[in-house]
Amino acid sequence: MLTLLCLVYEMESHIPSSLPDFFNSLFQAVFSRHDRFKPGFQRERHSGLGESKLQRLFDAFCFMAMQLDFGGTMTEDQLRHVFYESLNYVDGISCDIEGFKKDITRVACLMLEDGFAQISFLHKSILEYHAASFVRTSSDEIAEEFYLLASEDLQCWEEVLGFLRYIDEFRYGKYYVPKHYPAELEQISSVLKLRDPSGFFQYLNQKLPGFQMRMSGTQAIGFHVTTIVPMFGFHFLLTDLIEENARAAIKDADGQAIYAAIRATKASQPGTLGINLKSLLSNIKPEGILHSMEIVAQAIQEELSKFDSVIGSERKKLKMLRPLKS
Known part of the structure; x- marks a missing residue:
């Protein structure tokens, strides 16, 4: 992957500012690296496909x-x-499988043959980015269906959605964000509004079942x-913040409170000691739980505001393109 980054840098003369930017430049970089210094020369592809058609096929291949x-x-x-x-x-794209395989493994080296009748992606993120690229270039109907189904299988599509958040902003904000984020914001906001410790625990x-x-x-x-499942970005943020609070509280707590919390917790595995969420809140009483939840609520609100802005901007562009009615 570092070698590929060097190839992109050589072509672009700068280091991409984000992972999507890197992968956006990568496909062209790996296919042109042999020919860059030969003006007017373009190496014949084994597949017989030009770069754009080969990328479209590779995108579909990764998604499938x-x-x-x-x-x-x-x-x-x-x-x-x-x-x-x-x-x-x-x-409108056709080629034989051997030509495609040679272009991807021997020219681009985005996949590698391992000698055991297997072929592997050079890095899992290559697979995920090009699957996202397939969704980005698909019709609105296909994209809407994908965003609906992907949220039901986030373990498979989580990283693909992460790329689409950047490369397919409008449809990500239109089809994916409204399905999940408003309900989550309403739920956490109502809990914060009541300021009830039992509500915080519930x-x-x-959101963090099995916390220990x-x-x-x-x-x-x-x-x-x-x-x-499903697990969204704000769940990861909440998990990190609560773990950080718990560690800090345990570090500052006296031994009596810690042992009381341990005694009140059923061990997750035989021979192990732990402190679950209820014992943590009852005995250790970490500060910052409320603030952590407020940070998560703010993050959800910012996500909603961002994509409201993206959608509004795109709709304005569409309105500008329509002829004015008399």
């Missing part, structure tokens, strides 16, 4: 690999299955929380 849950490494049979499925989603217990600080004596040595 994720859709079929084949992961970052595929067998030859899986590769063949993904390839022929991908051709159904790229109108909210945190719902692992202990060794009076020292916090680890942290556990059960992943909920």
Whole structure:
């Protein structure tokens, strides 16, 4: 990946400011690196496809690999299955599988043959970015359907959605954000408004199920929380903030309060000690829980405001393009 970054830098003369910017430049960089210093020369592709058509096919290939849950490494049979499925989603593009494979593995080196009848993506993020690129260039109908279904399987599509947040802002804000974020903002805002400790516990217990600080004596040595599905960006922020609060509170607490919290917690595994959320709030009483929840609420509000602005801006552009009616 560092070598690929050097190739992009050589072509662009600057380091991309974000991961999406890097991948946006990468495909062209890896296919032109052999020919840059030969004016007027363009190497023949094994697939017979130009760069733009090959990228469209590779985008569809990556999306289909994720859709079929084949992961970052595929067998030859899986590769063949993904390839022929991908051709159904790229109108006007056709090539043979061997030519495509050679272009991707030997020219671009975005995938590698490992010698055991398997082929792997050089890095998982290449797979995820190009799957996102497929969604970005798809019709509104397909994009809307994707955003609806992706939220039901975030474990698969989480990183793809992360790329789409930047490269498909309008439709991400139109189809994905309104489905989840307003309800979450309303829920956390109502809890904050009541200022009821039992309400804080109920909210945190719902968002961070299985919360437990692992202990060794009076020292916090680890942290556990059960992943909920779906899990959005603000859940990760909340998890980080509450863990940070818990660690700081345990560090400053006296031994009597810590041991009381441990005794009140059922061990998550035999032979281990821990402090669960209820014991933490009852015995350790960390400061900053309320403030942490306020930070999360503000982050959700900022996300909503950002995409309201994006959608409003795009709608203004569409209005400008329509002829004025007399």
